[in-house]
Amino acid sequence: MQNESSIVVVLGTGGTIAGAASEVTDNVGYVAAQRGVAQLLAAVPALAGAPIEAEQIAQLDSKDMTHAVWHTLALRCAHHLARPEVAGIVITHGTDTLEETAWFLQRTLAPARPIVLAAAMRPATALQADGPQNLLDAVTVARTPGARGVTALLAGRLHAAADVRKVHPYRLDAFASGDAGPLGVVEEGVLRRFREWPCEPSLVGAAQLPADAGAWPAVEIVTSHAGASGAIVAALCAAGTRGIVVAATGNGSVHERLERALAAAQDAGVSVWRSTRCLDGRIIDSGDTAFPSAGALTPTKARIELMLRLMAAPSAAQAARSS
Template sequence: MIKKHIYILATGGTIAGRAASEEATTGYEAGAIGVADLLAAVPEIRRYAEVEGEQIAAIDSKDMREVIWLRLAARCNALLSREDVDGIVITHGTDTMEETAYFLHLTVHSEKPIVLTGAMRPATAMSADGPMNLLQAVRVAADDEAAGKGVLIVLNGTIESARDAVKTHTTSLDTFRSPEMGALGSVQDGEPVFYRSPLRRHTVHSAFSVKGVTALPRVAILYAHADDDGFLVAAAQKAGCQGIVYAGMGNGSIPERVETALAEAAAEGIAVVRSTRSAAGRVTRAEASYEANGFIASDTLNPAKARVLLQLALLKTSDTASIRTMFSIY
């Protein structure tokens, strides 16, 4: 059987972390181990695919920046346009993995698989989870059924869609879940099994392109709390934000004083998206005043992913109705 050619793009993270002792699972140096050593630690990978590695970055993913997103999107598009590349695995820290995955889900135009994986324990830890996660990610990327499903996240034996997956626990190995929609599939004894496909637009059906883009529109996330008077809205305006995602209460509810401030921002041309600080659930249109003020409901996107979609939307338009449509189809 001819093995598929899977390209490994490394960005650092805990999966490449080095700690002072085998017992340490915090306080390590993220991104300290290069892609060649990561692959050498999992020789079983070469039983299932021909792999080639490339170091894109070596960071703790809390320090992820849009310049790396843009570099990753360009590299993925270039690699997947080659006939000799069948898929990509990206090693990445878990803190911002869901955002990077969703960004690529919307900006890479290929049906070939892209799988993000990482670890919750550094590579030097006793019972490190990175090697198994990397092996499973390669096996998913090399699986025929993974094609056309957009960007995937594979950790701890689950296969999640980039749109739906969120990091749900600070330290648990089973941290990535899709609270609203559930996993796409799982990896059992090395065999990927899929049960559903994402229906929202992505990859080859996405209208978003970052080719030639050097900077994304500035979008702030503001977090609701009791006695919120909206003073951070003015700070976002002063900082030159083109958009604001408000992580509201419950169904994207906005305190009265904050709503007044956001309405003023929207009247000045700043796009305002209502998301939620709740762990799950869909944000709907709700109050008539929200619609009158031009606020956009985030649907099931959490604040971080709503920010990603709004940034890309603002590259194309500032029209509220058009952006609202994007939030209903992506």
């Protein structure tokens, strides 16, 4: 059942879903962010006449996503969610950083109504364009009574912000949710949900984010690998980095030279967290490491989590994610 009278606000940010190529058979040589959100909606006949409002927030390839765009997006989402006539929000987004935007919005908004990110693996000009169906399905989710939290809708599958990750560079079904599995599926205009909606609370409210995104604490990711050294860690510390997430091997192990450099950084006041390079699973702590675990968060989401924790409570930034 859907609320036919409630408004869905669609916020455009660009991405492949808004991309265009010179040939309909070209699925990789396109230019992202060429069509506005109004054009994307016009390409979905089933949405004609629906109570939808559209707003263009940005027009970029999501590989170039910035903190400033995140800030604007969070504020506009908060604005629209404060309107009682709005059932939910859909954000058209590129796939490259979709999982990062989703987690950022969950941890700054923790919305009681749905925010659904819709994306595509093929440009709007493709013979097999997947954007229109994904957009239609996302609107379905945004209008589903009881829906809440930040999710992502691609290839008929609904993923929670905490779990979604891009797992393939090309195929249409390019996203997964790791061990957790998808939150649900949309089948012929109806959401079939498998588990509970996202419920992670906010760390820093959208209105409390520093207005100058350039002033947000710098947090970077380094990777442990064969032959790793600590040179990059020293360079990051010299540049004023306040937090480092190490994408560790296996169950959180770190090359000895990199580990020494990270320990020195931590002693100097830099917050250091461990995540794992492994696509699925989480680090199971053995209790003998100096670097807190990011739990089930991927390195990219752990970077966002640590950045927000540094903004919210600097004294607690060394604490590992407890959930």
